Amino acid sequence: MARTASPRGTDTEDPAGLGRARAAAISAPALLIIAAFLVFPALWTLYLGTTDYRLTGFAARHPRGVGLQNYTNVIQDPDFHHSLWLTVEYVLFSAVLGQALLGFVIAWMLRDTRGWLKRLIEALVLLAWILPSSVVAFLWVAMLDRGSGTLNALLNTPGTAWAIEHPMAVIVVFNIWRGTAFSMLLYSAALTGVPPSQLATARMFGANSWQQLRDVVFPHIRGHILTNLLLISLWTFNDFTPYQITAGGPDGKSEILPVYIYQTALFDGQMGLGAAISLLMLLINLVVALVYLRLLRERRGGRKPERVAP
Amino acid sequence: MTQIRTADLTKTFADAGGGVTALDALTLTIEDGEFFALLGPSGCGKTTLLRTLAGLETPSSGAVYIGEADMTRTPAGKRGVAMVFQDYALFPHMTVTENIAYPLRVRGVPKAQQREAVLAAAADLGLTGTDTTVGLLDRRPEALSGGQQQRVALARATAAKPSVFLFDEPLSNLDARLRLEARTFLKRLQRELAVTTVFVTHDQAEALALADRIAVMQSGRIRQLGTPREVYRRPANTFVASFIGSTPMNLLEGVVRDGRVLVADSEIAPPDGTGERLAERAAVVLGARPEYFRVSPDPLDGAFRGTVEVAENLGSSLLLTLDVSGTAVQVVVAEEDEPEPRATVWALPRADRTLLYADGELVG
Numbered sequence: 128m129a130r131t132a133s134p135r136g137t138d139t140e141d142p143a144g145l146g147r148a149r150a151a152a153i154s155a156p157a158l159l160i161i162a163a164f165l166v167f168p169a170l171w172t173l174y175l176g177t178t179d180y181r182l183t184g185f186a187a188r189h190p191r192g193v194g195l196q197n198y199t200n201v202i203q204d205p206d207f208h209h210s211l212w213l214t215v216e217y218v219l220f221s222a223v224l225g226q227a228l229l230g231f232v233i234a235w236m237l238r239d240t241r242g243w244l245k246r247l248i249e250a251l252v253l254l255a256w257i258l259p260s261s262v263v264a265f266l267w268v269a270m271l272d273r274g275s276g277t278l279n280a281l282l283n284t285p286g287t288a289w290a291i292e293h294p295m296a297v298i299v300v301f302n303i304w305r306g307t308a309f310s311m312l313l314y315s316a317a318l319t320g321v322p323p324s325q326l327a328t329a330r331m332f333g334a335n336s337w338q339q340l341r342d343v344v345f346p347h348i349r350g351h352i353l354t355n356l357l358l359i360s361l362w363t364f365n366d367f368t369p370y371q372i373t374a375g376g377p378d379g380k381s382e383i384l385p386v387y388i389y390q391t392a393l394f395d396g397q398m399g400l401g402a403a404i405s406l407l408m409l410l411i412n413l414v415v416a417l418v419y420l421r422l423l424r425e426r427r428g429g430r431k432p433e434r435v436a437p
Numbered sequence: 438m439t440q441i442r443t444a445d446l447t448k449t450f451a452d453a454g455g456g457v458t459a460l461d462a463l464t465l466t467i468e469d470g471e472f473f474a475l476l477g478p479s480g481c482g483k484t485t486l487l488r489t490l491a492g493l494e495t496p497s498s499g500a501v502y503i504g505e506a507d508m509t510r511t512p513a514g515k516r517g518v519a520m521v522f523q524d525y526a527l528f529p530h531m532t533v534t535e536n537i538a539y540p541l542r543v544r545g546v547p548k549a550q551q552r553e554a555v556l557a558a559a560a561d562l563g564l565t566g567t568d569t570t571v572g573l574l575d576r577r578p579e580a581l582s583g584g585q586q587q588r589v590a591l592a593r594a595t596a597a598k599p600s601v602f603l604f605d606e607p608l609s610n611l612d613a614r615l616r617l618e619a620r621t622f623l624k625r626l627q628r629e630l631a632v633t634t635v636f637v638t639h640d641q642a643e644a645l646a647l648a649d650r651i652a653v654m655q656s657g658r659i660r661q662l663g664t665p666r667e668v669y670r671r672p673a674n675t676f677v678a679s680f681i682g683s684t685p686m687n688l689l690e691g692v693v694r695d696g697r698v699l700v701a702d703s704e705i706a707p708p709d710g711t712g713e714r715l716a717e718r719a720a721v722v723l724g725a726r727p728e729y730f731r732v733s734p735d736p737l738d739g740a741f742r743g744t745v746e747v748a749e750n751l752g753s754s755l756l757l758t759l760d761v762s763g764t765a766v767q768v769v770v771a772e773e774d775e776p777e778p779r780a781t782v783w784a785l786p787r788a789d790r791t792l793l794y795a796d797g798e799l800v801g
Contacts, residue, residue, distance in 0.1 A: 328520070
């Protein structure tokens with residue numbers, strides 16, 4: 128009488144023992160929500176990119192298909208080139224150079240620190256990261272304010288409008304301040320995996336700090352560095368928070384791509400064009416991700432050992 | 438000529454509970470060319486002492502002299518000291534050649550000279566190929582066995598041409614069979630290089646087998662300093678007595694009366710040479726190694742009379758645990774003398790090998 132195997136299939140095919148119909152019924156609500164809020168908008172954006180759909184006016188009621196017109200327009204648009212270039216600068220300076228470098232330096236300096244100092248620095252850095260972006264944006268607006276800003280009071284430079292005179296520098300510094308915590312935490316965790324005996328060995332042979340980093344630390348945490356760079360590059364590339372500080376201005380001087388799309392699609396109302404730019408941005412993200420993943424895989428493939436019996 | 442000397446070396450680690458003293462005013466001289474063991478249970482301060490000699494720890498007070506120079510504040514890389522760690526600490530992303538060349542590369546030695554030194558060091562340690570074996574120089578550490586990894590680590594240390602070698606638990610990462618082989622190899626290597634060598638171990642057999650002299654440590658102090666023979670034959674206190682020896686020494690509490698030692702309801706002859714100067718003492722501890730007993734099924738004068746409780750086979754011999762009026766006494770007998778279980782036997786300790794302790798210290 129006792130039947131050990133499930134009547135609907137083997138245990139490996141159906142570990143929960145639910146059967147196909149019930150399993151589908153259980154996961155259906157989640158799939159529906161994903162379809163409604165993720166898959167459909169993505170496909171809809173793809174479709175919109177081939178139309179002249181606008182928020183208002185005649186084209187809002189009766190959008191016409193325009194084929195690849197939007198894409199050719201965007202690619203020839205100097206504003207798009209300008210915006211793309213600003214985004215590359217923003218990612219390079221604030222994420223790759225700023226967050227990753229500063230995060231590593233802090234993690235490296237704190238590696239042997241214990242107790243209240245480490246906890247204090249970690250808490251301060253993390254605070255910047257966990258506060259909602261609207262809150263930190265307001266804090267920065269208040270700090271940079273021309274009339275009664277904290278920065279002008281500290282530097283004794285009354286009347287300097289930082290966000291207007293140096294908009295890119297402001298958002299770069301802002302993003303470094305904001306995102307360094309993530310890199311620091313990731314590198315801190317990675318550094319605990321570096322065998323102390325290898326560092327001590329390098330030290331005993333007279334390796335200086337740079338040689339210890341180059342010969343022991345970096346080879347060990349290379350995967351962590353690449354993963355971190357991938358994540359922060361993509362996050363920074365898609366970051367919309369600068370809009371809350373400079374609104375892309377003045378005169379488009381800090382109009383990075385997400386802001387440019389927002390201005391095009393929702394401010395100017397050219398939804399079709401905005402959708403086309405969105406797709407281009409997605410493609411750029413994909414290329415960036417593929418490059419990093421390729422680098423990661425190269426390392427694993429390159430280190431494959433020939434197993435030899437002792 | 439590289440002698441190592443420490444003077445009142447103290448190291449205290451800050452801790453929540455006030456601090457832990459790892460080294461307690463330790464003064465020690467290690468002679469030129471000596472193979473020196475720091476032996477003790479975990480937490481005795483032996484590793485801290487080794488790391489302080491290496492320059493990886495800074496002492497709280499006291500001084501370290503290597504050769505003639507005071508090196509107490511000299512950074513690790515400038516002491517002319519090479520250390521081999523328990524896990525060998527080979528760089529996993531470098532080949533064997535690159536690993537061995539590392540100390541030279543750091544010093545900026547020209548490539549051709551590096552190559553020469555690597556080949557010499559590798560040949561010394563049997564890492565280059567012969568007619569029948571394959572060379573290991575182009576492999577990465579992960580493709581090597583534990584014993585091979587150790588030899589690469591040793592080759593790297595010798596390539597640095599240090600005046601002192603420091604080994605941290607050099608054999609504990611090897612499996613039992615390989616350990617004996619590596620032990621012989623290590624001793625021969627040290628003899629050939631004749632470089633002052635200090636190593637740390639928790640295994641008394643390793644220390645006895647390898648070292649010219651042993652410092653037995655406990656709680657940051659040296660409890661006994663001597664040759665393996667001295668430390669084994671005449672442990673200076675009950676701590677060393679219980680620590681040295683693969684079968685632990687019998688330490689039996691008793692009293693001295695009329696020139697005899699009364700222990701476990703038996704009257705035992707005192708250790709040789711103590712005879713007349715043996716004062717009446719209220720409490721003593723008689724120390725006798727299980728190996729130094731004569732065991733007989735017939736009554737012996739001045740022996741322990743006990744029943745065999747447990748017999749453990751040690752290969753060529755047997756370790757018997759005897760019940761002597763409620764006290765456990767362990768003795769070793771040859772394989773052909775195995776008694777019946779629960780048999781009554783007489784065990785006579787060799788008077789030239791028994792020891793007497795009072796207040797934990799050796800008195801005779």
